[in-house]
Every structure is written in C-alpha cells, then in structure tokens.
Amino acid sequence: MSPRTRSIAQITVLFLILILSIILLFANFAYLNTQSNYDKQYIGHAGELRVLSQRIAKNATEAATGKALAFKLLSDARNDFEQRWGYLRQGDKSTGLPPAPPSVRDEMESVRRDWENLRKNTDIILASEQTVLSLHQVAATLAETVPQLQVEYEKVVEILLQSGAPASQVAVAQRQLLLAERILGSVNTVLAGDDSAAQAADAFGRDAGRFGQVLEGMLNGNATIQVTRVEDADARARLAEIAELFQFVAGSVDEILETSPELFRVREAAGNIFSLSQTLLDEASHLANGFENLAGGRTLDTVGGYVLGLLALASIILIGLVMVRTTNRQLRETAEKNERNQQAIMRLLDEIEELADGDLTVTVSVTEDFTGAIADSINYSVDQLRDLVATINHSAVQVAAAVQDTQNTARQLAKASEHQAAQISEASEAVGDMVESIDRVSAHAYESAKVAERSVAIANKGNEVVHNTINGMDNIREQIQDTAKRIKRLGESSQEIGDIVSLIDDIADQTNILALNAAIQASLAGEAGRGFAVVADEVQRLAERSSSATRQIEALVRTIQADTNEAVISMEQTTAEVVRGARLAQDAGVALAEIEGVSQNLADLIHSISDAAQLQTSSAGQISHTMAVIQQITAQTSAGSGATADSIRHLARMASEMRRSVSGFTLPPPTEPR
Template sequence: MAKSSGTTSNKLLYVLIVVVLALLAAAIVNFFFVTQRAAHDEEFLGYAAEAAVISQSVSKNAQLAVDGNREAIQRLYTDRERFDRNLDRMRRGNPDTLLPAPPRQVRQELSIVEDRWSDTGRGAAQLLLDQGDMIRRSHQSLEIIDENIGPLQNSIEALGDRLLEINAGASQVFHQGRMAQLAPRIHQWSVSLVTGSGDPGVAQRRIGDDNAFFGRLVRGFQDGDDSLGVEAVADSEAQSILTDISVYYGRINDEVSRIEGQRAELLSVHRANSALAEISDSLLAGIRSVESTYRRSIDDRMFSATYGYIFGGLALLILAVLIYVYVLTSDTRKAAALQQEQNERNQEAILRLLDELGSLADGDLTVQVSVTEDITGAIADSINYAVDALRELVVTINDTAVRVDATAQQTRATASHLAEASEHQSSEITSASRQIQEMAESIEQVSENAERSTRVAQQSVEIAHKGGDAVRRTIDGMNNIRENIQETSKRIKRLGESSQEIGDIVELINDIAEQTNILALNAAIQASAAGEAGRGFAVVADEVQRLAERSGNATRQIEALVKTIQTDTNEAVISMEHSTSGVVSGARLAENAGEALDEIEKVSNHIATLIQSISGAARQQAQAASDVSRTMQVIQEITSQTHEGTTATADNIGKLAALATELRKSVSGFKLPGKQEEQTMVMSSEDVDQGESEALEDGEMASLEDMPEDSDDLSSLESGDIEDSVDEQEGGLDEFVDEIDWPEDDEAGDSEQKRQRDTERVD
C-alpha cells in the first residue's frame, strides 16, 4: 500500500509540473497577443481620431475654398484622400502593420459612416476640387467689381448733385435715384453668387435683370429713352460724369456677365459646401460611435492582461505547493511505514473478534465477546452492550406482539359495528336530502310568484306616476289660464277706464259745440243787424251753427257708445272674475287629485318594496335549501367514505393481527440465557388464543355499552364523530406500535462468509 501511495504521489507530482509549464506557456502566449493587440488598437484608434479631425477640417477647408483660398483647395484634396485612406484601413486593416479587420459590429457602424461619406461628402469634395479654377476666376471678377463699385457710386451721387444744380426734370432725378439703388444691389447679387452669402437663388434670378436695367438707364441718360421716359442730359458736366459712369459700369458689366454665365456652377459649388457643412457633424458622430464600439469590443476579447496575470499566479502557486509537498514527502514515508505495522496488528485483532461473533450471527444471544487492549477492545465492549439490549428487545417484542394482537381484534369488531352504523346513516341522509330538495322547489315557486307580483306592483307605480304627471300638467295649464284671465281682466278694466276718459272728452267736445252754436247764433244776429253788409257773414254763421249741431249729435252718439262699452266692460270683468274663481277651484281639485295619486304612488312603491323583500327572502331561502341539499349530499358522500374507511380499517386491523403473529414467530429463533428464557418463553398458541378471546369479549362489551341501542340512534351519529372514533383507535395503535424498538432484518448466513466479508471491510 505504501508503494502504491508513493507511485500515486509521483504521478501527481508529474501532473502538477506539466500544469505549471502549461500555465506559464499560456501566460506568455497571452501577454504576446495582448501586446500585439494593444499596438493594433492604438493604430486603429489613431486612424479613427485622425478621421474625426478630418471630418471637421473638410468643412472648414471647403468654406475657405469657396471663399477663393487656393491653399484651402489643396488641403481639401489632401483631407479627402486621407479620409478615404483611414476609412479603408479601419474597415479592411493594414497589411503593412498586420492590423486585422475590426469585429463585425464595428464594421456595421463603420459602414454607416462610409455610406454618408460616399453619398454626399466625397462627391461634394470632388465637385469643389473640379471647380477650383472657376471659383478663383469668380473671386477675381468679384475683386474687379469691388474696385469699381465705389467710384461708380460716387459718380452716381455726383450726377445727382449736378442734376439738382441744373434743375433737371423730375424723370431724370427719379431715374438717377434708380441707378443709385441698382448699383449696390448688383454688387450684393455678385457677392451672394460668388461667396454663397445671403440667398444665391434670389441673386441668380435678379442679377441679370438689375444689371441690364442699369445699362439701359446709362444709355438713356446719354442718348435718351422714350420707353423709360428718360431724356438725354444736355449739360456738359453731367455728360462728363455719365462718361465716367459708363466706364465703371463697363468694367463691372463684363465681370457680372462672366459671373452670371457661371451661376449654375456657382450654385452647385454652394450646395456642395452646404452639404459638407451639414454632413460634418454626422460624420464626427459616426466616427465617435465607431471608436466607442471598438473600445467595447476590446473588453470582450478572449485574451487580456488579466488572464496572463491569473495564469502566471496559478503557476507560481502550484510551484510553491510542489516545493512544500517535496519537503514533506520524507516524513510522510516514515509515518506510512509505522501506519502499515499498526494496521497489521489491528487486522489480527479484528479477525479474532469476528470469530467470536460467529455464533451471535446465528441468533445466540448468550454470547459474551472478549474485551482486550487492542483496537477492537472498545468494539467488543459495545457489542456486549448491544447484545444485552437485544435480549431485552426480544422479550419486549414477544410481550408487545401479544398485546397488539388482542387490541387489533377488539378494534376490528368496533370498526365493523361503525360500518353498519355508517350505512344506516347514509340511507337516512338520502331521505332527508330528497325532502329538502322538494322544499327548495316549493320555495322557488314562491319566489317566482313574488317576482310576478313585484312586476305588477311596479306597473301600478308607473301608472300612478304617469297620472300624477298628467295632473301636474293640468294644474300648470289651469294656472296659466288663470294668469291669462287675470291679465285679460286687467286689460278690460284699463279699457273701461279709457272709455271713461273718452266720455269726459266727449262731454268737453259737447260743451264746445254748444258754445260754438251760441256763438254762431250771436254772429247771425249781428249779421242780420248789419243788413246787406253782414249777409256773407250770416252764411258763415249758419254753416258754423250747422257744424256745431253735427258735432253735438256726434258727441252724443259717441257718449252712447262709450256707455255701452263701459257696460260690456263691467260685465266682462265680472265674467272674468267668475272664470278665475272656477279655474282656481279646478286647480285646487286637480292638486287634491295629484296628492291622491302621489299617495297611491307611495303606497304602490311600498307594496313593490315589500314584494321585492318577500321575493329576495324567498330566493335566499331557496338558495339556503339548495345549500343544505348540497351539504347533505356532501355528508352522504362523507358517510359513504366513512363506511368504506371503517371496512378498510377492519381489514387492515386483521392484517395487523397477522403481522403481530408473524412478529412473534420472527423472534422465536433467538436463544436467550437460562433464567430469562424461562420468564420470556413465547406463549403457546392456546394461551394466546385464550387471551385474545378474553380481550375481544371485554373490548366488545365496552364498545357495545357505548353504542346506541336503537338503530335510529345510529343515524344521529355524525360522520365527524365516527371519524373521530376511528382516528382515536388508529392513533392508539400507532402510539403503541411506535413504542416498540424494532430490530433490523439481518439475514442469516454462513459464518465463514461473514468472516470473509469482515476481513475485506477491514482491508
């Protein structure tokens, strides 16, 4: 065994040495790959940083190129080439430095940047490079315009001053003002087209028209233009100023025409510049995203410096363990030799112990094992103690088996009686369930009748409510009629009062007519006294008298009509008062009818509520009856289960009695010491049977005394009481059986085979 242990240790040592070498190699390889990848990472991130800077410088150089900077055009070309080169190396890698292609997620982010650059940036930069000469020529033209626009404006102002001095016509002064307005606008449109400031689109549309119109104005001042309404300037000094204007305008016109001819190219240049300015930030954001994605991929790599440190640390740790194990190996060999010698002595002692235990294996409990000072001494002492305990256990098992058998017979009789009681209880519960079901059906019919009564009462309530509404509407109508009659009565009274005033006025008119008649009579008398001279006046007096008489007759007729109106008015007022009284009485009667209908509605509501309560109570009773019926069915099922359980319990108790008999037989083969054997001999079958019969009779008498005498009383037993009784019986048996210390089932075998197995176990 020592040799085998040494061989195993040597193998383990060799394995550990191989593991150390493997860990050191893994650490070296890991550091090599980490160093190489760090250089590649630095190179890739350098390309990304340079591309980020170029994405911003492209926009700046493009703007400077549009402004006419020649060096900016060269820088733009360099930026484009460097940006393309960096994108290519970031996507494919660098064969010169062995830079590999980036991971797939980095290439996906990089493809977005390449698409943006390919769709817009590269083409815009190429357009600016292709139009570099045109841009420079345009700026040269703009410089010439800038040189001549100031003198041109000064000459236009001088022309205006001269026209005012010579009191030129309003048309000439007006068109000189137009020239003063057009000159800066032409310069503005030129600057907008060349530099892209302002709105180049508007400048493209307006520069040609404004320039042409300015030329017409110059020619109009020189030669006259009827279509513009401009007269030629006759003043020599003004003509000299116009000559200067024509010279300056000629220079400007040449350059404006050149710029106008290149306006399409200029607009495309400005659009390309705007595109580069717009794409600059998106390119920068895309490159930053590529850079961050690449940095995240660095953390996900299989090789990292941490793994190298781990491998190296493990190698050093295992190497230290190897050194420690080597130092302890010599002491271990010495201890193993001593242990081998001790094991041989222990094996001999164990074999002696197994020889003494041979008879114990055959069931002989009289054996006493020899206790020595060897390693088996404590084991022998424990075995002697276990044999003593086993003797007591066998005696206890014999006694317990007898008591279990007697108790099982008594419990089986009780379970059989309980099964009969459960069956009778089940039949009684079935009858009660049927009666409860019939009662539930009757209550259900009462509930349905109550619901129909509720609907009838509800209809009565609705009819009474409708009648009350009709009465209330009638009362409202009568109140309206009463108000209308009262209003009409007031108006008739006011009409009577007005007719009284008319009578007073008629009396006044009648008095005036009488006075007029008297005056006419006096005038006639005076006219007759005057003779021929008063004849004409007499005729007038007669006419006045006749008119006064007609007025008097008319006033008397009006007075008669007024009296008639007053009489009719008084009668109408009296009739209205009678009608008002009738309407008030009718409204009062209608109110009484409405109150009666309200009382009817309240009573109907109360009746409907009572009927609904009756219906609800009936439904609750029907539900309760149904619940009771279901409960009875559950009780019946429980009773059936109890019957089955008691029957099964009786069968199981019979099996328990058989098991107790088998238990007595199983311990009958043990051999006990002489005195105890006489005291604990297994009882004969006759004594056992006699004890069982006596116990059974006592148990049956005790149980029958507690049982009800009449079978009807058995039906009063609830399933819970039956189950409690059975549970008590079974619980008593369980407690009784648990008190027994059951022995393990040891198979008897040949002592020589047991000795051989024990020897193998010791080895």
C-alpha cells in the first residue's frame, strides 16, 4: 500500500470516528435536554399539588360555613389536583411527558394515599352542596325572624302589664322571650358543628315545639299546659302577627332536624381535609424534592457527553496531524518532479529552436518525461503545418486562375444589370400612367357613392315624413272622433235642458193659475184681501214672464240641437276624409320605402365599385413601389458587380501576398508516389 493510500485510509477512519462522536454527542445532549424539560414539568406539577392541597383545605372550610362560591372553587381545585396528579401517574400526551420515573415511586405512593383520603372527604362536601346552602339559608332567615318574634312578644308583655292581665299570663309571655333566644342559640350551635351540635339540634326541636304550643294556648287557651286565653284585643293582634312569623320557624324544624346529621358529616369532612392537607403538603414537597434530585442521578450521561466531546476533539487533532504529514510528503514529491520537468523543458527548447526559424524539416525527440507528449504534439503540428504550407502554395495558384475568370464574368454581369435597369425604368413609367387612370376611376366612383348615399338619406327622410304625416292624421282622426263624442253629449245635455225648460213652463202655468185663483179669493175678501190681491198680481206677471223666457230657451235648445247634429255629420265626413288621406300617405310611404330600397342597393353597388377601384389603386401603387424597388436592386446589383470586380482584383493581390508569406518555410523534398 502506497503512503498516499495509507494516509487517505487513516483520514477516512478518523473522519468516521469524528462524525460518530458528534452524532452521539448531540444525541446525548438532546436526551439530557429532554429529561431536563421533563424534570421541570414534574417539579411544576408537584409544586401545583402543594398549592392546591392548601386551596382545597381553605375552600372546604368556607364551603362548610355555607359560602356558595367556595363550593365552585373547591370543585375546580379538586379537578385541577386530579388532572395534575394524572399527568404525574400516566403522563401528558399533549406535551409528550411520560409517567413519573420509578425512582420516585415511594413518594408517589405516599401522595396517592393522602390524596385518596382527601378526595373522599372533598366529594362528601361537594355532594352535600344543596343541603348545606339550604340549611344556612334557613338559618339566615331564622336569624331575621326570631328577633322580630322577640320584639313582638315584648310589645305583648307591655300590653298585658298595662291592661292588668294576670301575672301568670305575663310570666308565660316573658318565658316565650327566653324560648326564642334559646331557639336562635340552638340554630347557631347546629351550624357551628361542634361537639354539642347534636344536643343543640334536639334542644331546637323541643324549644320550637314548646314555643308553638304556648303561642297556641295564649290565642285559644290550653288547660293541659295551664295557659289561659289572652282577652286583650291589642295583645291578640300582636299574637296573631307572632303566629304568622312563627309559621316559618315551625316549618323549618323538620328540615333542620333531618339535614343536621348531613351538616355534621360535612363539618367532619372539612376537619379531616384540614388535617390531611398538611400531610399532603409535606408529601408533595418530598415528591418535588425527589423530582429535583433526578438530574443528579444522570451523572453517567453527563460524563458520557464529556467523553464523546474529548473523543471528537482527539479525532480532529489526529486528522490534522495526518493531513500535515501527508502535505509535507506531497511537497517533497512535487519539488523532485518539478526539477525533472525543468530539465525536460530545456531539452525540448533546444530542439525546437530551428523550428522557430521556419525549418519544417526538424523532428523533435519524444522522451518518457512529461514533455514527451508535448514533443509528440509538436511533431504532429509540424506535419500539419507542412501540409498547410503546401496546400496554401497550391491554392494560391488556383485562386489566381479563378480570379481572372471571375473578373471577366463580373464585367458581363455589370453590362446586363445596366440593360435591365433601363427596361425596368420604362415599365415603371407605364405602371405610373396606369395608377393615375385607376385613381381617376376611383375618384368618380367615390363621388357616385356619395350621391347614392344622399339619395338614400333623402328617401329615408321622405319615408319618415310620410310616417309622421300618417301619425298626425291618426291623431287628428282620434281628436275628431273625441270631439264628435263630446258634441253628441252636448246634444244629449241640450235635450235634458229642454226637458227642464218644459218642467219650468209647466210650473209657470201652474203658478199663473194659482195667482189667478188667489186674486179671485182676494176680491171676495173685500178690503181685507186687497193687499194680497196686489201680491197675486205680481206673482201672475212673474209667471207670465217665466213662461215667455222658457219658450225662448226652448227655441234656443232646438237651434243648438240642430247645430249639434250638423256638427256631428260634418265631423264624421271629416273623419272619413282623414282616413282616406292616411291611406294615401301609407301608399306614398310604401312607394318611398321601395325607392329607399332601390337607392340602398344602388349605393351598395357603387360602394362595391369604389372599393374595387380603391383596391386596384392600392395594388397598382404596390406594383409601382415594387418596380421602384426592383429598379433600386438592379442599380445596386450593377454597383455590386463593379465592386465585385474590384474585390476580385484585391483577392488576386492577396493570393500573391499569401504565396510570398509562406515562401519563408523550408519543406522537405516531395516523396515519390509508390
């Protein structure tokens, strides 16, 4: 195995060791970091268990005293403790926390026992929430009611004393005050839940029963307990109010007696929780200390990390040493190789010195050094250069001959281009004349198209005028018909006026007859009816004037009716004439529409002719432009032919110069073909 191969193998092994050490180092670091995060979560949960144990004890005590908010806080603290305890026992999937390690199994077991006892007592309190709250509500109401009973009984005592009631009644009323005080004290003792709570509950029941029995006796009398009936009206009114207030107390007796044992259990559970909370606090503290000590038990993992780090550092140092040694050896080998190459280069330069003078007969020696390939390439290049120089000499002779032939051809091409330019110029003039003629045709066609368009426009306007005339006649016919209807209604109204006038005439005749009768009656009355006779004469004259006026109105009505009939007949004749005029206008409109259609067709044809003429004009223009371009191209071709002749002459000179440039090379004599 060569030193270079051995060095590469050593570096490869060291690199593998370095990479493996770094991977293991990072894996160890990740493991320690993960375990450290787990330790922090364990310690955090254990610390929360300590806080929650005291919070449960505080809320349990307050819940036992009847505070509604304490029950909710107690339930929240219990659930929170249960959740965090579950994280420690079973792990937390949301954060990836595993269950607590076996090293803290004893501390976990101690916390578990205390928590189960504390949780049982907590569940007892939470299960009795409604009972405790209801009992404390009853007690609060009793605390308000009993003092009112005492106030009312004090008033009853005063009334009995003022009314001179028997001393026995006054004494009974005063004993009621003492019973009320004892009832309130018993309720408070029951709520306190101390050792005498059971006796206080029994005393409450007895005192409440005695209070009610005496109250009933004072209202109605009771010989059994030797309580006489109170007769004073004011005292009885106060006793009735006391009886209403006592109904709540009497109704609460059974509830207090039935629920007081459950309240005692709640009080006992609260006391147990208070005692267990301190023990649970200590056990949770031990558990937290156990979690804090977990990091100290991972010394092996830490030492392993240090070992892996040192191994990686040692690998880096060894890799550096091997690379330095390899580099030094390569430098020595490179120096020796450069010396050999320098000597070979000097030999090669000596051999190609004659080649620089143009001697193509030289052949360079090919050796085993790195210059051997260069010498071989130089020999190949010299061979190619020999062939190239020979080819250039031969090509220069052929180019000179071809240049002479091309020069003659260029002269003939120039003459043909000049003749072609003259012919194209004549064709361009003919095309120009044709373009002018087509332009004139296009102009005439364009003017004809404008005239046809004006004809179409005039026919269109005439058609619109006819339509407007028809519409106007239709409006006139409708208005005449409407006027005729109104005149007919006027005739009918005149007939009604005639009927009214006839009625007025009849009334005037009747009035005249009545006036005549009145005059006759007045004359028969003598002097007494003389004044009435004057009035009757005036009425008769007015009746005659009314009759004369109605006859004149009747004559006017007949005249109006006759004129109305004539006007209706005239309107009907006018309507018929308007209808005939409308028909004639429609016929004229049809004729104008036909004229408009023919004019439109004519305009379209003329437009087509104009468009075709314009298209021909455009095509002729393009042809003229194309001829001009061809003429320019021909001129350029003619000029190019002259330039080509000049270029050919220049090419002949360049061929001569090329022969002179390669004349300095020395070629070996040509070999005879075999």
